[in-house]
Amino acid sequence: xxxxxxxxxxxxxxxxxxxxxxxxxxxxxxxxxxxxxxxxxxxxxxxxxxxxxxxxxxxxxxxxxxxxxxxxxxxxxxxxxxxxxxxxxxxxxxxxxxxxxxxxxxxxxxxxxxxxxxxxxxxxxxxxxxxxxxxxxxxxxxxxxxxxxxxxxxxxxxxxxxxxxxxxxxxxxxxxxxxxxxxxxxxxxxxxxxxxxxxxxxxxxxxxxxxxxxxxxxxxxxxxxxxxxxxxxxxxxxxxxxxxxxxxxxxxxxxxxxxxxxxxx
Amino acid sequence: xxxxxxxxxxxxxxxxxxxxxxxxxxxxxxxxxxxxxxxxxxxxxxxxxxxxxxxxxxxxxxxxxxxxxxxxxxxxxxxxxxxxxxxxxxxxxxxxxxxxxxxxxxxxxxxxxxxxxxxxxxxxxxxxxxxxxxxxxxxxxxxxxxxxxxxxxxxxxxxxxxxxxxxxxxxxxxxxxxxxxxxxxxxxxxxxxxxxxxxxxxxxxxxxxxxxxxxxxxxxxxxxxxxxxxxxxxxxxxxxxxxxxxxxxxxxxxxxxxxxxxxxx
Numbered sequence: 001x002x003x004x005x006x007x008x009x010x011x012x013x014x015x016x017x018x019x020x021x022x023x024x025x026x027x028x029x030x031x032x033x034x035x036x037x038x039x040x041x042x043x044x045x046x047x048x049x050x051x052x053x054x055x056x057x058x059x060x061x062x063x064x065x066x067x068x069x070x071x072x073x074x075x076x077x078x079x080x081x082x083x084x085x086x087x088x089x090x091x092x093x094x095x096x097x098x099x100x101x102x103x104x105x106x107x108x109x110x111x112x113x114x115x116x117x118x119x120x121x122x123x124x125x126x127x128x129x130x131x132x133x134x135x136x137x138x139x140x141x142x143x144x145x146x147x148x149x150x151x152x153x154x155x156x157x158x159x160x161x162x163x164x165x166x167x168x169x170x171x172x173x174x175x176x177x178x179x180x181x182x183x184x185x186x187x188x189x190x191x192x193x194x195x196x197x198x199x200x201x202x203x204x205x206x207x208x209x210x211x212x213x214x215x216x217x218x219x220x221x222x223x224x225x226x227x228x229x230x231x232x233x234x235x236x237x238x239x240x241x242x243x244x245x246x247x248x249x250x251x252x253x254x255x256x257x258x259x260x261x262x263x264x265x
Numbered sequence: 266x267x268x269x270x271x272x273x274x275x276x277x278x279x280x281x282x283x284x285x286x287x288x289x290x291x292x293x294x295x296x297x298x299x300x301x302x303x304x305x306x307x308x309x310x311x312x313x314x315x316x317x318x319x320x321x322x323x324x325x326x327x328x329x330x331x332x333x334x335x336x337x338x339x340x341x342x343x344x345x346x347x348x349x350x351x352x353x354x355x356x357x358x359x360x361x362x363x364x365x366x367x368x369x370x371x372x373x374x375x376x377x378x379x380x381x382x383x384x385x386x387x388x389x390x391x392x393x394x395x396x397x398x399x400x401x402x403x404x405x406x407x408x409x410x411x412x413x414x415x416x417x418x419x420x421x422x423x424x425x426x427x428x429x430x431x432x433x434x435x436x437x438x439x440x441x442x443x444x445x446x447x448x449x450x451x452x453x454x455x456x457x458x459x460x461x462x463x464x465x466x467x468x469x470x471x472x473x474x475x476x477x478x479x480x481x482x483x484x485x486x487x488x489x490x491x492x493x494x495x496x497x498x499x500x501x502x503x504x505x506x507x508x509x510x511x512x513x514x515x516x517x518x519x520x521x522x523x524x525x526x527x528x529x530x
Binding site: 004007041044045072109130137139140142143166167168172200203205238239240241243247248250251254255258260261262265 | 306310311353395398402403405406407408431432433437470489503504505506507508509511512513515516519520523526527530
């Protein structure tokens with residue numbers, strides 16, 4: 001039976017609103033996802049929210065009804081509320097009509113089964129939530145197993161990142177690790193570590209990529225640290241014919257990931 | 266001799282600040298670009314600002330001095346100002362130390378010389394300034410001649426778009442046109458119009474692309490209208506192995522543009 005909340009001062013409203021801050025997300029182990037489409041994709045991938053908030057005027061929508069029923073059946077709580085409160089929770093001027101509060105996934109490396117896919121994407125100190133989202137969507141498209149975030153990356157559970165993944169957050173596996181932990185994990189099994197570097201001599205189209213390929217992309221502004229490049233099994237370069245000296249990080253990832261995929265099909 | 270402006274109420278400050286709105290940009294025929302790096306790239310590409318604003322404490326920076334001298338020599342005006350006013354002009358919490366006000370380029374199709382490059386990118390109803398910037402950077406990297414914006418695209422002279430191009434705005438040719446005008450222009454000369462479509466049967470890796478290739482990408486949410494697809498000489502598909510049904514528009518552009526480039530080198 002859905003609960004109704006219409007007061008800004010409601011403690012749950014405050015608690016959920018706080019999830020827009022990383023500190024609170026970490027303390028609670030929760031995060032926000034907005035929009036019917038993302039929540040439906042989450043459900044399809046087996047994820048149901050702890051709480052689902054929806055605007056009273058969308059209670060009759062069949063997808064909302066289905067999500068509410070599934071959430072309650074799984075022990076979560078459904079909350080009928082106002083557009084104003086959804087606005088307050090999401091921080092957006094035109095909030096989506098549904099919003100879910102999810103438990104964060106376990107992002108330890110131990111949960112990655114490298115044999116499950118022929119491509120994995122590894123991002124180092126990736127800072128932009130839009131890039132994280134775009135890279136996850138690209139990973140989904142090329143059949144990657146998931147995304148391994150190395151060192152100080154943007155929080156994949158931030159509202160902006162979740163939004164940018166457009167649902168891929170729930171379908172792609174995500175891990176977080178320090179480089180010192182990632183490297184021994186990688187070397188404990190099969191895997192070709194491929195770095196993108198302006199210093200590389202060979203084009204990304206020349207080599208044969210070996211599965212599982214771990215495609216390593218560096219920070220948006222700095223690229224990969226030299227010490228990390230030195231650990232790669234292969235360094236490849238994307239030709240740059242113009243004046244600029246770098247591509248967008250998500251674009252660079254996609255160009256190489258699609259070359260790997262193209263070689264295999 | 267640089268003028269000094271320290272008052273918020275200065276009419277030029279108001280006028281420049283207004284350039285963050287499209288209406289004022291169109292009326293004035295001007296736009297804003299921020300940051301030493303972008304202004305230096307603009308200069309290299311032959312563009313100097315009408316006004317250059319810089320923070321008094323960065324007046325001694327050699328690049329700032331060079332830009333100021335070149336701007337004044339070309340008939341523009343240099344204005345020494347405060348960080349607070351730069352903040353007010355840029356709308357950013359941490360404003361860059363220099364900001365230039367440039368005359369908008371002529372973006373008519375007539376100025377496009379299709380023979381100048383083997384690839385041109387054509388974006389239809391592209392709405393996101395970040396995508397526009399990323400696509401321009403990609404165009405620069407693959408040696409494209411420029412970007413043709415068809416129908417209602419984001420304003421390439423908006424502060425967000427200029428920022429996202431990271432200087433490529435000044436090195437890539439940009440045109441704006443309605444589809445009804447673009448199509449006859451295209452057909453009046455050589456050119457292969459290649460559309461990306463989920464309905465296409467062939468992979469983007471299969472065909473031989475003919476120069477000049479006009480790579481047509483659709484709106485972020487809707488893709489290309491059917492009538493536009495019907496006008497293409499070739500429709501290609503990027504394989505999508507996952508759950509999601511679309512790639513980011515800039516990613517899709519880059520994947521195909523690099524295939525075209527790869528075939529030619």
